[in-house]
Amino acid sequence: MSTQITEREEESTESEPETETEAGAETAPARQRRMDEKRRRAADRETERERERAGIEGDTRTLKVFRYDPEVEGKEEPRFDEFTVPYRKGMTVLDALIYARDHYDSSLTFRHSCRQAICGSDAFFINGSQRLGCKTQLSDLSNPVRVEPLPHQEVVKDLVVDMQHFYDQMDAVEPYFQGDDVPGELEEQRQSRENREKIKMSTRCIWCGACMSSCNIAAGNNDYLGPAAINKAYQFAMDEREGEAVKQERLEILEQEQGVWRCQTQFSCTEVCPKDIPLTEHIQELKREAVKNNLKFW
Amino acid sequence: MAIHEHDVIVVGAGGAGLRAAIAAQEEGADVALVSKLHPVRSHTGAAEGGINAALREGDSWEDHAYDTMKGSDYLGDAPAIETLCQDSPRETMQLEHWGMAFSRDDDGRVSQRPFGGLSFPRTTYAGAETGHHLLHTMYQQVIKRGIRVYDEHYVMNLAVTDHDDPEDRQCYGCVAYDIKTGDVNGFTANDGVVIATGGTGQMYDHTTNAVANTGDGAAMAYRAGAPLEDMEFVQFHPTTLPSTGVLITEGVRGEGGILYNTEGERFMFERGYANNVGELASRDVVARAELTEINEGRGFEDDHVLLDMRHLGEERITDRLENIIHLSKDFEGVDPLEEPMRVKPGQHYEMGGIETDENGATCIDGLYAAGECACVSVHGANRLGGNALPELIVFGARAGRHAARRDRAEARIETGPSAKSEDGSIDTPVTPGEVGATGEDVVADGGSRAADGGALLDAPAGEVVERAVERERARVERLMEREGVNHAEIRGDLQKSMTDHVNVFRQEEGLKQALEDIHECRERYRDVAVSDPSRTYNTDIIQTIETRNLIDLAEALTMGALARTEFRGAHWRKEHQERKDDEWIKHTIVQWNGGRPELYYKPVILEGEEKTYEPKVRSY
Numbered sequence: 049m050s051t052q053i054t055e056r057e058e059e060s061t062e063s064e065p066e067t068e069t070e071a072g073a074e075t076a077p078a079r080q081r082r083m084d085e086k087r088r089r090a091a092d093r094e095t096e097r098e099r100e101r102a103g104i105e106g107d108t109r110t111l112k113v114f115r116y117d118p119e120v121e122g123k124e125e126p127r128f129d130e131f132t133v134p135y136r137k138g139m140t141v142l143d144a145l146i147y148a149r150d151h152y153d154s155s156l157t158f159r160h161s162c163r164q165a166i167c168g169s170d171a172f173f174i175n176g177s178q179r180l181g182c183k184t185q186l187s188d189l190s191n192p193v194r195v196e197p198l199p200h201q202e203v204v205k206d207l208v209v210d211m212q213h214f215y216d217q218m219d220a221v222e223p224y225f226q227g228d229d230v231p232g233e234l235e236e237q238r239q240s241r242e243n244r245e246k247i248k249m250s251t252r253c254i255w256c257g258a259c260m261s262s263c264n265i266a267a268g269n270n271d272y273l274g275p276a277a278i279n280k281a282y283q284f285a286m287d288e289r290e291g292e293a294v295k296q297e298r299l300e301i302l303e304q305e306q307g308v309w310r311c312q313t314q315f316s317c318t319e320v321c322p323k324d325i326p327l328t329e330h331i332q333e334l335k336r337e338a339v340k341n342n343l344k345f346w
Numbered sequence: 347m348a349i350h351e352h353d354v355i356v357v358g359a360g361g362a363g364l365r366a367a368i369a370a371q372e373e374g375a376d377v378a379l380v381s382k383l384h385p386v387r388s389h390t391g392a393a394e395g396g397i398n399a400a401l402r403e404g405d406s407w408e409d410h411a412y413d414t415m416k417g418s419d420y421l422g423d424a425p426a427i428e429t430l431c432q433d434s435p436r437e438t439m440q441l442e443h444w445g446m447a448f449s450r451d452d453d454g455r456v457s458q459r460p461f462g463g464l465s466f467p468r469t470t471y472a473g474a475e476t477g478h479h480l481l482h483t484m485y486q487q488v489i490k491r492g493i494r495v496y497d498e499h500y501v502m503n504l505a506v507t508d509h510d511d512p513e514d515r516q517c518y519g520c521v522a523y524d525i526k527t528g529d530v531n532g533f534t535a536n537d538g539v540v541i542a543t544g545g546t547g548q549m550y551d552h553t554t555n556a557v558a559n560t561g562d563g564a565a566m567a568y569r570a571g572a573p574l575e576d577m578e579f580v581q582f583h584p585t586t587l588p589s590t591g592v593l594i595t596e597g598v599r600g601e602g603g604i605l606y607n608t609e610g611e612r613f614m615f616e617r618g619y620a621n622n623v624g625e626l627a628s629r630d631v632v633a634r635a636e637l638t639e640i641n642e643g644r645g646f647e648d649d650h651v652l653l654d655m656r657h658l659g660e661e662r663i664t665d666r667l668e669n670i671i672h673l674s675k676d677f678e679g680v681d682p683l684e685e686p687m688r689v690k691p692g693q694h695y696e697m698g699g700i701e702t703d704e705n706g707a708t709c710i711d712g713l714y715a716a717g718e719c720a721c722v723s724v725h726g727a728n729r730l731g732g733n734a735l736p737e738l739i740v741f742g743a744r745a746g747r748h749a750a751r752r753d754r755a756e757a758r759i760e761t762g763p764s765a766k767s768e769d770g771s772i773d774t775p776v777t778p779g780e781v782g783a784t785g786e787d788v789v790a791d792g793g794s795r796a797a798d799g800g801a802l803l804d805a806p807a808g809e810v811v812e813r814a815v816e817r818e819r820a821r822v823e824r825l826m827e828r829e830g831v832n833h834a835e836i837r838g839d840l841q842k843s844m845t846d847h848v849n850v851f852r853q854e855e856g857l858k859q860a861l862e863d864i865h866e867c868r869e870r871y872r873d874v875a876v877s878d879p880s881r882t883y884n885t886d887i888i889q890t891i892e893t894r895n896l897i898d899l900a901e902a903l904t905m906g907a908l909a910r911t912e913f914r915g916a917h918w919r920k921e922h923q924e925r926k927d928d929e930w931i932k933h934t935i936v937q938w939n940g941g942r943p944e945l946y947y948k949p950v951i952l953e954g955e956e957k958t959y960e961p962k963v964r965s966y
């Protein structure tokens with residue numbers, strides 16, 4: 049399985065070094081020896097890899113991975129590549145992708161970092177739903193496993209999507225604390241346990257974008273704030289450490305045309321959220337707050 | 347060529363980088379964060395436990411400092427430790443004022459809990475997600491302040507002048523690869539560059555660190571001439587899940603979880619590793635016990651031991667350790683209510699790093715560092731749990747502030763070769779440092795001896811940055827153009843050697859073997875090539891460069907480990923089973939020296955503001 053295209057292979061065979069001065073630093077025989085050595089080692093390693101590939105026995109899993117690269121021949125048209133990887137207990141979709149990349153095709157591209165559901169990098173569309181690659185056990189999925197980029201987002205390459213729109217929506221709700229009376233340098237603002245408990249779930253968001261990708265409304269309407277941003281606003285609006293005036297401003301942002309009222313309570317966001325945040329409930333609660341609030345000012 | 351210009355450039359947007367950027371901005375500087383990950387993806391988010399800060403009556407910064415010095419096994423510098431402990435309460439409260447969702451006591455104040463090695467319960471926390479909250483709270487401030495973030499920009503190298511003595515060098519900026527477009531751009535810093543690139547766990551094949559923790563910043567600063575300090579001190583955590591390295595908190599053992607081997611023995615007691623406290627022994631003791639069991643053939647699949655908590659009962663487990671059930675199920679496919687968890691030791695934290703003073707300044711003018719990539723040194727030979735997060739905010743803020751002022755503020759900690767007190771000498775099987783001197787390879791592997799004109803000494807900033815950009819461009823071209831070895835093979839071999847030889851157990855022979863292996867990695871890296879031909883989101887190229895950084899750091903670490911013939915803190919040597927205070931209360935320094943790493947020592951400062959810390963036996 050390789051996406052290397054012939055054109056490139058031709059290009060890279062024995063091309064003269066561009067920078068003359070550098071090549072000149074090495075004598076011709078030395079260079080020849082090095083090139084021979086390089087070829088020999090490359091050949092050795094290739095055999096080794098072949099052996100490894102052939103040696104996959106026992107339990108395996110197959111991934112069908114979406115591939116796309118706007119500037120690589122053969123990948124400009126989206127396609128699916130298949131990778132068969134050895135399976136061991138505890139293996140996640142992310143582990144399998146890493147295996148495929150490191151053993152078969154180093155151009156296989158996906159974001160990932162923490163491997164523990166906290167960095168929010170690896171939300172993919174796995175067997176038809178939005179999940180984190182690192183938090184999805186292969187044993188919970190039917191084989192072959194289909195891995196695609198998050199739907200409703202522009203694909204940059206392979207499994208990488210453009211997150212800018214998601215970030216813009218987050219920014220739109222003033223996603224930062226705006227406390228008004230901060231006590232002395234060494235003293236905290238008091239907050240009740242109950243209040244902390246109330247905002248707890250909302251603070252767990254890891255900005256993975258799964259919710260937004262699952263939401264039909266957001267898919268059809270780029271201006272809708274979307275579940276993650278509304279949840280972020282919920283976190284601050286419900287935090288008793290922020291004053292009443294700020295809360296009013298927050299509710300105004302949420303109440304505008306592209307805010308909470310767009311939500312049609314389909315619960316898809318809540319279902320896919322890897323941090324179990326009750327997104328739909330939070331949106332509903334904000335709707336109620338908004339109504340209460342309007343009544344108050346009537 | 348695009349050159350971006352700002353007053354302060356912060357490389358890395360984890361806890362340390364974000365705090366540095368905010369502090370620099372408060373000084374009035376125009377700041378930019380340049381980070382290979384979007385800020386909220388940084389590994390600070392994974393920290394669970396908490397932030398040590400002496401906030402309460404009955405506690406004091408002095409007690410916190412005493413605990414930290416003792417924990418460091420008397421290898422921390424008093425000015426650094428005292429600064430940490432004095433500033434932590436204010437910095438922690440600053441986070442609260444920025445809205446961080448700390449857990450709360452009944453009276454509405456922030457909660458604190460006890461942690462290993464602390465004489466007072468001063469670990470301030472936000473559930474089991476302290477790092478997540480800390481990271482997001484600070485990123486919110488960055489949004490609020492409109493600080494410019496160049497995310498998914500991979501910093502490849504620094505732009506530094508060529509003076510012979512690193513202390514005469516000037517840092518004018520850095521070069522970054524725009525991951526989305528493949529462009530190589532320059533960043534000029536009018537006032538200073540702060541490195542905050544985090545840990546180095548990817549040197550090992552098993553770690554609690556993220557895939558992105560490849561020590562890039564430390565490697566870049568090292569090659570630019572800033573020395574690495576105490577790299578041999580690596581903390582290993584005894585209970586991590588074998589397939590991913592996800593950390594299982596000490597809390598499981600604290601609540602009564604037991605460890606056993608294939609013989610069904612509760613080995614901590616039955617094999618006499620810790621007759622009194624058993625599973626509750628300190629991290630390093632438990633980690634060594636587990637590995638001994640595995641090495642002697644009593645491990646499962648020659649890989650791990652079992653941690654059982656089923657006897658605690660479902661109710662107690664769900665009540666106190668609920669997140670452990672999720673972690674084990676999600677990441678290991680094991681339900682700990684039904685069967686024991688598999689655990690093994692994993693790399694967790696690098697105590698050493700870029701040598702800085704208590705203001706975050708390195709010996710190179712205009713270059714600062716903070717966070718896990720730096721070594722101030724607060725943790726010495728062993729970090730106490732809950733002391734890394736305060737380090738991020740305390741020294742992040744200081745580094746940012748001083749970078750914005752580009753001042754050489756007075757500091758008690760000395761940096762650079764002039765701080766040397768003693769030459770080091772080690773007997774190495776191979777010559778450490780760069781291999782081969784042919785131009786073409788040097789360009790591709792990011793080496794420093796590229797033949798591109800004379801040395802830049804008094805050149806203007808722009809010229810230094812431009813040359814750095816040219817070099818990195820050539821490097822990218824070269825890596826993309828040629829064919830050769832995939833970096834993943836080299837990285838895999840490096841990780842294996844480090845795990846086999848420079849792990850929890852270290853002995854002379856193994857360390858030498860590691861140096862040979864590292865040398866071999868360097869040799870092979872001369873043939874490294876990137877096979878993904880795309881300019882769009884080419885992670886192959888990023889990882890290839892990361893692997894070079896890991897090689898440099900692994901070598902410095904192993905040199906330090908070979909040199910230090912004693913057992914102190916996290917550094918265990920088979921042939922040298924005691925702490926040797928007469929000889930070894932000194933920092934190990936490795937300086938790149940233009941590609942020929944040089945080892946030397948500098949003194950540890952045990953004199954605090956008011957008192958001198960007297961080395962005592964580290965027993966708890």
Ligand SMILES: Cc1cc2nc3c(=O)[nH]c(=O)nc-3n(C[C@H](O)[C@H](O)[C@H](O)COP(=O)(O)OP(=O)(O)OC[C@H]3O[C@@H](n4cnc5c(N)ncnc54)[C@H](O)[C@@H]3O)c2cc1C
Nearest residue numbers: 358359360361362382383390395396501544717718734735
């Ligand atoms: C699982 C776990 C639990 C922990 N728990 C605790 C705890 O309870 N208490 C405690 O005190 N400590 C804890 N620690 C330690 C502590 O969390 C870390 O030491 C700390 O978070 C590191 O922060 P940092 O800002 O230095 O680096 P990171 O948060 O890792 O950030 C590094 C940043 O640098 C960027 N970067 C890296 N390389 C480049 C490059 N080449 N170009 C551009 N950008 C780059 C990354 O994008 C990232 O933004 C824990 C660590 C782990 C792994």
Ligand code: SF4
Nearest residue numbers: 253254256257259321
């Ligand atoms: S709310 Fe949940 S699904 Fe949406 S971005 Fe946050 S963590 Fe992801």
Ligand code: FES
Nearest residue numbers: 162163167168182
């Ligand atoms: S890799 Fe970080 S969330 Fe999956």
